[in-house]
Amino acid sequence: MQVVMEKKQGAEVSLKVEVPKEKVKEELSLAFRRLAKGVRVPGFRKGKIPRRIFEMRFGQGVLQEEAMKKMYPEIYREALSQYELVPVVEPELEIVQFSPDQPLILKMNLITKPKIGLGRYRAVKVKGNKVKITEDEVTKVLEQYQKNYATYVPIQGARGVRENDWLIIDWEAFSEGKEIRGSPQKNFVYQVGSSFFPPSFSQELMGLKKDEQKEIEVEFPVDDSRKEFAGRKVTFKVSLKEIKEEKLPPLDDEFAKELKFDSLEAARKYFRERLKEAKDNWEKKRIRQAIVDRVVESTQMKVPPGLVERKIEEKIAELKGRLESQGLSFSEYLSQKKITEKDLKGDLASQITKDLKTYFTLEMIADKEKIEVGKEEIEERLRASVKGTQNEEKMAKLKEKLAEQGQLQVLAARMREEKVLDFLYKEAKIGL
Numbered sequence: 001m002q003v004v005m006e007k008k009q010g011a012e013v014s015l016k017v018e019v020p021k022e023k024v025k026e027e028l029s030l031a032f033r034r035l036a037k038g039v040r041v042p043g044f045r046k047g048k049i050p051r052r053i054f055e056m057r058f059g060q061g062v063l064q065e066e067a068m069k070k071m072y073p074e075i076y077r078e079a080l081s082q083y084e085l086v087p088v089v090e091p092e093l094e095i096v097q098f099s100p101d102q103p104l105i106l107k108m109n110l111i112t113k114p115k116i117g118l119g120r121y122r123a124v125k126v127k128g129n130k131v132k133i134t135e136d137e138v139t140k141v142l143e144q145y146q147k148n149y150a151t152y153v154p155i156q157g158a159r160g161v162r163e164n165d166w167l168i169i170d171w172e173a174f175s176e177g178k179e180i181r182g183s184p185q186k187n188f189v190y191q192v193g194s195s196f197f198p199p200s201f202s203q204e205l206m207g208l209k210k211d212e213q214k215e216i217e218v219e220f221p222v223d224d225s226r227k228e229f230a231g232r233k234v235t236f237k238v239s240l241k242e243i244k245e246e247k248l249p250p251l252d253d254e255f256a257k258e259l260k261f262d263s264l265e266a267a268r269k270y271f272r273e274r275l276k277e278a279k280d281n282w283e284k285k286r287i288r289q290a291i292v293d294r295v296v297e298s299t300q301m302k303v304p305p306g307l308v309e310r311k312i313e314e315k316i317a318e319l320k321g322r323l324e325s326q327g328l329s330f331s332e333y334l335s336q337k338k339i340t341e342k343d344l345k346g347d348l349a350s351q352i353t354k355d356l357k358t359y360f361t362l363e364m365i366a367d368k369e370k371i372e373v374g375k376e377e378i379e380e381r382l383r384a385s386v387k388g389t390q391n392e393e394k395m396a397k398l399k400e401k402l403a404e405q406g407q408l409q410v411l412a413a414r415m416r417e418e419k420v421l422d423f424l425y426k427e428a429k430i431g432l
Helices: 021-036 051-058 060-083 135-147 199-205 253-258 264-297 305-325 330-337 341-368 375-385 392-404 407-427
Strands: 002-007 012-019 092-097 104-111 125-127 151-154 166-175 185-191 213-219 233-247 429-431
Touching: 002 060, 012 060, 021 051, 021 060, 021 104, 051 060, 060 104, 104 305, 125 264, 135 264, 199 213, 199 233, 253 264, 264 341, 264 407, 305 330, 305 341, 330 341, 341 407, 375 392, 375 407, 392 407
Parallel strands: 125 429
Antiparallel strands: 002 012, 012 104, 092 104, 151 233, 166 185, 166 233, 213 233
């Protein structure tokens, strides 16, 4: 087998592979034998059809496809081995020539790992922030719990709707003159200012009085989670049945006892400690990201343009799939966002390039520092995910399922990256 490599841009290469015609003839013959076993054709016993008749009936393409299934993995491995290449994505394959009496000629466009000039990654200096908890922050937490014990008092008299009021409304929704699925809604509970509807919905309700009706036009964003509203201009016919005002209990010892604390001060102490833990964790995450950013910035690398382009196309395909499920087109999405496809691809390219540079940098550090993830570590993580069960049958099924989906390798890669981040954090010099 002959393999000729042509270097292209950066880490992209093209391999021209030529497989001897004798090998091609042999593989096509084997492919015919495998396929003919299950073929039944009138006038011939099962599995005894002559190859000429088989090709006339089913075509040579069927044999070529079967032969390639068997040949390609071996061809691919040998081609990579000859030049010691490490591809980062599946190659683009072009069959240049495939004939029973001619050599098989393939062209494989590969994207390999880019050359990396690793910068400083040990003893990286970053500035930490001193974590402080204010009494106002503790009070805000208590106020969140306070809302769970709120009562809602109906408004008497002719007062109109105000900010944060709770309303009982009936509504119908129409788009382009047609009633939207899920409409009408009766006795719908809605807090003015909530994010359930766009802000304009609440604004139009301000001042409305009990037993009054109003027609409201609302434009929903294209990325709204409800596909019946997403990207549409919707007309609501609203009837206001009741206005209620929220009444909160006082923040005192009696309220603290409702929360199972001896006193308000005991409750404040508990939430102060929890806030400290949460802020410490966020600060640690911020420092870890700052360390990674410094390391990546100091690394010299040209991310393969072809890889970025592939990732962009994958992202756009995912976006189109989500939009389709919401009943929207890609062009409608671009119009709503007031951007062009070129703008979108530019934004994606910037983020994808950064993500890939980070990935390759962390992977190289892992290789250099010999950071690996053992089978027992993966087992431990899986056991934790099933709450430490000792049921080996359940564990075996979980591993089998993850292996079929290719998720075991993904999990191992993620765990390896976590270990690299831990390594960088321990090595860093963090000052205040």
